[in-house]
Amino acid sequence: MGDSLNVNINGKSAAQNSYDAIVVGSGISGGWAAKELCEKGLKTLVLERGRDVKHLKDYPTATMGSWQFPYRGQMPLSFNKENPLITKAAGFDDTTDHFFIKDKDHPYVQEEPFDWIRGYQVGGKSLIWGRACPRWSRHEFLAPARDGYGIEWPIGYDDIAPWYSYVEGFAGICGNNDGIESMPDGNYLPPFEFNCVEKDVRKKIHAKYPDRHMIQGRWAQLTKALPVHLEQGRGQCQTRDKCMRGCPFGGYFSSNSSTLPWAEKTGNLTIRPHSVVHSVIYDETKQKAVGVRIIDALSNQPIDYFAKIIFMNASALNTNLILLNSTSNRFPNGLGNDSGLLGKYICHHNYRGSAGGTIEGYQDVYYYGRRPAESMMPNFRNFKKQDMDFVGGYMAFMGAYRTRGAEASVKEEIGGEYKDALAEPGEWGFYMYIQGETVPKESNFVALSKEKKDQWGIPLLVTNVKYDSNDELLLKDFLTQSSEILDAGGVKNITTHDNHWAPGRDIHEMGGCRMGKDPKTSLLNGWNQMHHVKNVFVTDGACMTSTANQSPSILYMALTARACNHAVEELKKGNL
Numbered sequence: 001m002g003d004s005l006n007v008n009i010n011g012k013s014a015a016q017n018s019y020d021a022i023v024v025g026s027g028i029s030g031g032w033a034a035k036e037l038c039e040k041g042l043k044t045l046v047l048e049r050g051r052d053v054k055h056l057k058d059y060p061t062a063t064m065g066s067w068q069f070p071y072r073g074q075m076p077l078s079f080n081k082e083n084p085l086i087t088k089a090a091g092f093d094d095t096t097d098h099f100f101i102k103d104k105d106h107p108y109v110q111e112e113p114f115d116w117i118r119g120y121q122v123g124g125k126s127l128i129w130g131r132a133c134p135r136w137s138r139h140e141f142l143a144p145a146r147d148g149y150g151i152e153w154p155i156g157y158d159d160i161a162p163w164y165s166y167v168e169g170f171a172g173i174c175g176n177n178d179g180i181e182s183m184p185d186g187n188y189l190p191p192f193e194f195n196c197v198e199k200d201v202r203k204k205i206h207a208k209y210p211d212r213h214m215i216q217g218r219w220a221q222l223t224k225a226l227p228v229h230l231e232q233g234r235g236q237c238q239t240r241d242k243c244m245r246g247c248p249f250g251g252y253f254s255s256n257s258s259t260l261p262w263a264e265k266t267g268n269l270t271i272r273p274h275s276v277v278h279s280v281i282y283d284e285t286k287q288k289a290v291g292v293r294i295i296d297a298l299s300n301q302p303i304d305y306f307a308k309i310i311f312m313n314a315s316a317l318n319t320n321l322i323l324l325n326s327t328s329n330r331f332p333n334g335l336g337n338d339s340g341l342l343g344k345y346i347c348h349h350n351y352r353g354s355a356g357g358t359i360e361g362y363q364d365v366y367y368y369g370r371r372p373a374e375s376m377m378p379n380f381r382n383f384k385k386q387d388m389d390f391v392g393g394y395m396a397f398m399g400a401y402r403t404r405g406a407e408a409s410v411k412e413e414i415g416g417e418y419k420d421a422l423a424e425p426g427e428w429g430f431y432m433y434i435q436g437e438t439v440p441k442e443s444n445f446v447a448l449s450k451e452k453k454d455q456w457g458i459p460l461l462v463t464n465v466k467y468d469s470n471d472e473l474l475l476k477d478f479l480t481q482s483s484e485i486l487d488a489g490g491v492k493n494i495t496t497h498d499n500h501w502a503p504g505r506d507i508h509e510m511g512g513c514r515m516g517k518d519p520k521t522s523l524l525n526g527w528n529q530m531h532h533v534k535n536v537f538v539t540d541g542a543c544m545t546s547t548a549n550q551s552p553s554i555l556y557m558a559l560t561a562r563a564c565n566h567a568v569e570e571l572k573k574g575n576l
């Protein structure tokens with residue numbers, strides 16, 4: 001620990017290692033920070049712990065047929081045994097495994113079970129995300145303080161709405177403008193179509209429940225490539241639903257297809273892969289952060305880089321880890337951590353509940369293509385006021401699909417009869433699953449292990465995050481309501497299911513370095529700027545004051561673009 005700069009520049013001069021801005025991490029939020037800062041003329045260094053992944057060139061499975069994989073896309077059992085964590089991730093298989101970590105390479109300590117799903121490479125999880133992009137409504141910014149389960153957000157919907165529009169336009173988000181208050185309209189490309197069963201089911205649901213809307217998903221998919229997308233080198237989505245392999249058309253938004261190449265074109269971007277960020281360097285005389293210390297993942301050498309502003313975008317829990325590891329005489333418990341709350345109030349999404357059933361009829365109809373998006377049902381609980389025995393809301397993903405004939409009619413998955421049946425369409429099915437808000441609590445936290453370190457000498461992250469009775473009540477309500485909603489929609493043979501997943505597998509971890517008005521109860525101000533270290537901005541999930549019920553990444557993009565704009569204005573004024 002020490003405030004003085006014990007500089008590690010490995011032969012290069014400090015000037016050679018100096019930039020206007022440093023961005024830690026190159027995933028969804030880091031890609032946006034890089035684009036915005038480079039476009040505004042800042043020489044920007046992006047430090048990424050993983051390997052480089054170039055758009056198109058590094059998508060080895062993108063155009064492979066399932067018959068070209070030795071196990072038709074499944075992983076060998078030995079791999080599954082050695083990787084019990086990462087093989088649980090949605091979409092993980094032999095077609096996508098190169099974009100996920102291996103368990104043994106990146107250990108952490110689970111004081112309570114927590115499935116920490118990660119993708120360490122240039123592009124981060126932007127290559128493998130599900131791409132759902134609903135907006136928060138104004139009420140989710142108000143609910144935690146209003147209903148007494150959180151602190152007040154320092155910003156509201158009107159502060160972020162123009163930035164939502166801005167990032168939606170560039171990234172390319174499709175969806176319908178449905179005029180629903182709990183999931184506001186946006187700057188959308190044309191929506192995907194409902195299939196014939198969905199059209200009928202949604203009409204029936206709406207007839208019984210006028211406040212429960214089944215709408216087409218808002219998704220980061222180019223249903224139509226506008227000039228701004230063509231300029232990025234991207235084209236229209238071909239509805240093949242192989243997105244998590246990397247898309248040769250650039251049909252979905254990723255850092256690799258969109259923000260990073262755009263930043264590169266400005267001539268202001270330097271990306272340094274294999275750079276494991278160890279800590280942020282704080283200079284007590286200057287009373288600000290002056291750079292970032294990395295360990296080169298290949299040579300194991302520490303190197304320091306310097307910049308006027310630093311954006312933390314390593315993904316929620318890694319940003320917490322780095323900040324907790326950034327100790328100095330001024331901040332002995334982690335950067336900017338006067339409140340002692342860094343690492344606390346970790347929250348996530350409740351993904352435990354699902355419901356499904358069968359649909360009779362419609363045997364003579366099918367659908368075109370493999371739509372890479374789902375329908376959504378915006379939240380209808382505790383909206384505008386708390387009227388349930390739990391706090392927070394939930395949304396749902398849903399849709400109708402047709403099984404293959406083989407699934408119902410053939411018992412043995414082998415032989416000619418099975419092959420023939422595979423080519424025939426089977427029954428229609430309908431499903432629904434929850435994405436529920438969880439309550440940010442001080443007792444849900446991450447910390448640094450005092451004993452254990454990784455191969456680069458950085459303390460391991462300790463996770464201590466649990467579901468609580470509020471989550472159970474919210475889940476119970478969803479299971480009852482989803483069953484009733486499906487029944488209203490004409491779905492038969494309905495079953496509901498609690499998968500009892502541990503937190504983390506929902507892949508929407510948030511908090512630990514939350515925004516707020518009061519430095520005593522938060523780490524960041526309304527511009528995502530550390531209250532006590534003004535030239536450090538945290539714009540990934542670590543900044544979240546509460547989770548709401550909507551998928552979070554489009555909000556991280558909007559917050560990042562907004563914070564970059566503010567940072568550059570402050571730099572110009574000489575305030576940073």
Ligand SMILES: Cc1cc2nc3c(=O)[nH]c(=O)nc-3n(C[C@H](O)[C@H](O)[C@H](O)COP(=O)(O)OP(=O)(O)OC[C@H]3O[C@@H](n4cnc5c(N)ncnc54)[C@H](O)[C@@H]3O)c2cc1C
Nearest residue numbers: 025027028029049120124125130131132277315540551553
């Ligand atoms: C299967 C799956 C489906 C998902 N579906 C959706 C969805 O539908 N909608 C949605 O909104 N979200 C979804 N998400 C979540 C989404 O991927 C994340 O919210 C998003 O990627 C977060 O962006 P980020 O920039 O914070 O982190 P990431 O995209 O993870 O990027 C962080 C980057 O930082 C790097 N890094 C980490 N530590 C260090 C370090 N010490 N030094 C240097 N670099 C470091 C990482 O390697 C990574 O490249 C999904 C995630 C998964 C895995």
Ligand code: SF4
Nearest residue numbers: 237238240241247251
């Ligand atoms: S569905 Fe669209 S975005 Fe996904 S891989 Fe196919 S073309 Fe690309």
